[in-house]
Structure formats: C-alpha cells, structure tokens
Amino acid sequence: AQSVTQPDIHITVSEGASLELRCNYSYGATPYLFWYVQSPGQGLQLLLKYFSGDTLVQGIKGFEAEFKRSQSSFNLRKPSVHWSDAAEYFCAVGGQTGANNLFFGTGTRLTVIP
Amino acid sequence: EPEVTQTPSHQVTQMGQEVILRCVPISNHLYFYWYRQILGQKVEFLVSFYNNEISEKSEIFDDQFSVERPDGSNFTLKIRSTKLEDSAMYFCASSMVRESTGELFFGEGSRLTVL
Numbered sequence: 001a002q003s004v005t006q007p008d009i010h011i012t013v014s015e016g017a018s019l020e021l022r023c024n025y026s027y028g029a030t031p032y033l034f035w036y037v038q039s040p041g042q043g044l045q046l047l048l049k050y051f052s053g054d055t056l057v058q059g060i061k062g063f064e065a066e067f068k069r070s071q072s073s074f075n076l077r078k079p080s081v082h083w084s085d086a087a088e089y090f091c092a093v094g095g096q097t098g099a100n101n102l103f104f105g106t107g108t109r110l111t112v113i114p
Numbered sequence: 115e116p117e118v119t120q121t122p123s124h125q126v127t128q129m130g131q132e133v134i135l136r137c138v139p140i141s142n143h144l145y146f147y148w149y150r151q152i153l154g155q156k157v158e159f160l161v162s163f164y165n166n167e168i169s170e171k172s173e174i175f176d177d178q179f180s181v182e183r184p185d186g187s188n189f190t191l192k193i194r195s196t197k198l199e200d201s202a203m204y205f206c207a208s209s210m211v212r213e214s215t216g217e218l219f220f221g222e223g224s225r226l227t228v229l
Binding site (some may be wrong): 004036041042043049090092101102104105106107 | 117118120147149154155156157158159162170172205207217218219220221222223
C-alpha cells in the first residue's frame, strides 16, 4: 500500500537561506509523486510533480525536487527562501492503477524568519 | 484563474446533527473528490465522483457520508449524523482527467467542528 512520510513537522529557516523538506514514500511500482503547498487561508496548490523521466523536476516559485528511487525519497528544495514561502508543505504519492486519489504525508510547516 | 470554491469556510455543529459541505469545482473538470485532514494528521482521501456516481471511496467513507452533484455546478458532501471524530478540515478537489496523474485542484477547505 502507498504511504508517505514527512519526518519534519516544523522547520524554521532564515530568509535567503536554502531549504530542503524531506519526503519518503512507500509504493510497489513506479510512483507518481507530488508536492503541494498550503498557504494560510488558501487551498492546496500543486508545486511540482514527478511521473517519469528526469529525476530532477522543476516547479513553480523556484522549487525543485529530486526523485531518488534507491532512497525512496522525493525531497523538495529551494536555494533561497523568501518570506512568502512560509506555509504548510505536503508530499503526496499517487498512481495506483485505476485510481486517481492521492496519499498524503502529514505535512511540514515552514516558518521563515527575517 | 479558475479555482475550486468551498462553503462554508467554518461550521460548528452539535454531535448528531446533519452537515452539508458545498463545493463548486472548476467548470470544465469531470472528476470530483473529497479529502479531509484531522488536526495534526494526514490529508486522507474520502471519495471520488465521476459521471454522477461514486468511482472510489475509502474506508472512512461509511454510510454516514454521501456525496451528490445536485446541479451542474455544485458538489456536496453530507454527513448524516456527525460524530466528534468528524471534526476536521474537509477539502474538495477536481480534475480534468482521471489517468492517475493526480493533478488535482483543491479548494481552501471547510473546517468542521463537532461539539
């Protein structure tokens, strides 16, 4: 069965610092992997996705993520964090044949300090 | 930019009462979903809906839950007799295609508090 683990509940970084949010997944076949962001008062917004091909994927807002099959990971990165990046970040896995639902992690809350 | 809208943003209800959460999906989308997130827990899949019927549902989606698309725009989640453990944020989502791509567009959520 699919599952997603986000080990970090809360991360605090300084504005301008680099960021890496961890995500580990469990899935029997090639996963479809996603990162969503939820800003305060907003819905979940898709940042980026991985289906196949290049394991380094680029997303919106300057984010990228790297799929590492050997580590069952799909970590999200950003080289320089902006104050507006403060939000909740969710990793999700999908792709079960015939299904279109997602399995989410518990989320990582990002705080950005000046 | 098209978006999924949900109402109410927050509802407080007494245990045992019926609750209806409403969603307006993106107009040309064909697949509709409800997810929920209990505070501090994962976002969990409840149900997907296509062509006026449920296409998938999770174990959470028991007989107390129902979904409906009463007209061409609204997609509703009804909880017949709420329990304390139904307190959660409920997210509606929609997508254009099914193809396991999971490209879902989510609303802002409806927070349900059951007292």
